[in-house]
Amino acid sequence: xxxxxxxxxxxxxxxxxxxxxxxxxxxxxxxxxxxxxxxxxxxxxxxxxxxxxxxxxxxxxxxxxxxxxxxxxxxxxxxxxxxxxxxxxxxxxxxxxxxxxxxxxxxxxxxxxxxxxxxxxxxxxxxxxxxxxxxxxxxxxxxxxxxxxxxxxxxxxxxxxxxxxxxxxxxxxxxxxxxxxxxxxxxxxxxxxxxxxxxxxxxxxxxxxxxxxxxxxxxxxxxxxxxxxxxxxxxxxxxxxxxxxxxxxxxxxxxxxxxxxxxxxxxxxxxxxx
Numbered sequence: 001x002x003x004x005x006x007x008x009x010x011x012x013x014x015x016x017x018x019x020x021x022x023x024x025x026x027x028x029x030x031x032x033x034x035x036x037x038x039x040x041x042x043x044x045x046x047x048x049x050x051x052x053x054x055x056x057x058x059x060x061x062x063x064x065x066x067x068x069x070x071x072x073x074x075x076x077x078x079x080x081x082x083x084x085x086x087x088x089x090x091x092x093x094x095x096x097x098x099x100x101x102x103x104x105x106x107x108x109x110x111x112x113x114x115x116x117x118x119x120x121x122x123x124x125x126x127x128x129x130x131x132x133x134x135x136x137x138x139x140x141x142x143x144x145x146x147x148x149x150x151x152x153x154x155x156x157x158x159x160x161x162x163x164x165x166x167x168x169x170x171x172x173x174x175x176x177x178x179x180x181x182x183x184x185x186x187x188x189x190x191x192x193x194x195x196x197x198x199x200x201x202x203x204x205x206x207x208x209x210x211x212x213x214x215x216x217x218x219x220x221x222x223x224x225x226x227x228x229x230x231x232x233x234x235x236x237x238x239x240x241x242x243x244x245x246x247x248x249x250x251x252x253x254x255x256x257x258x259x260x261x262x263x264x265x266x267x268x269x270x271x272x273x274x
């Protein structure tokens with residue numbers, strides 16, 4: 001791990017690891033060691049989780065490097081992370097595994113990578129974590145969704161159908177409600193960035209114009225953002241965009257109230273046809 005603190009040594013290390021297959025071996029053994037872990041944690045079990053987290057930290061470096069990112073995806077190594085992302089245990093060791101696994105996906109951000117993540121349904125996994133995880137895992141998962149949406153392919157995917165759009169919009173709205181009670185400036189900024197990007201789609205804009213959470217409009221977060229000018233600027237950008245012209249977007253029909261649970265109706269927003 002100390003090698004990763006040196007960019008030059010780290011670069012040589014990750015290429016060597018990739019070429020000789022050592023990293024893949026760690027990736028394959030880590031899920032097998034940890035997915036079947038019992039809920040009662042012993043020093044031995046915690047040690048296995050720590051070992052897995054160390055292997056995942058190396059994967060983050062491989063995913064971020066331009067020379068190894070493509071082979072990393074072609075080998076479908078991120079699929080080995082899914083068992084960690086699907087765990088629901090609130091134990092700290094499992095939370096570390098989730099956050100570190102999310103950190104690997106957060107390093108992948110070009111169009112081909114986005115297509116890979118969409119094909120393997122990473123967005124539903126992230127949305128579940130955004131709704132139920134710890135503050136840190138929610139923050140990283142929201143950041144991943146934000147990065148996916150920044151790519152045009154990702155935005156089109158989320159806004160392709162009312163079901164996809166409202167699955168994401170409802171999770172974001174519920175997060176805003178929760179953040180009004182337990183503020184987190186870092187997490188709130190990522191949520192706002194997601195809303196701003198969604199508004200680049202005319203159909204999503206039409207739905208959000210009438211169903212954006214009221215807490216983002218009425219000054220609820222003024223105290224939370226008081227000492228963060230950058231975050232205040234992001235929120236103001238969202239409100240300015242909300243007040244702007246529709247750009248030819250269709251008028252929204254009645255839909256779910258902001259913050260409604262996933263089971264609510266979803267009439268407004270993107271239509272079934274582009």
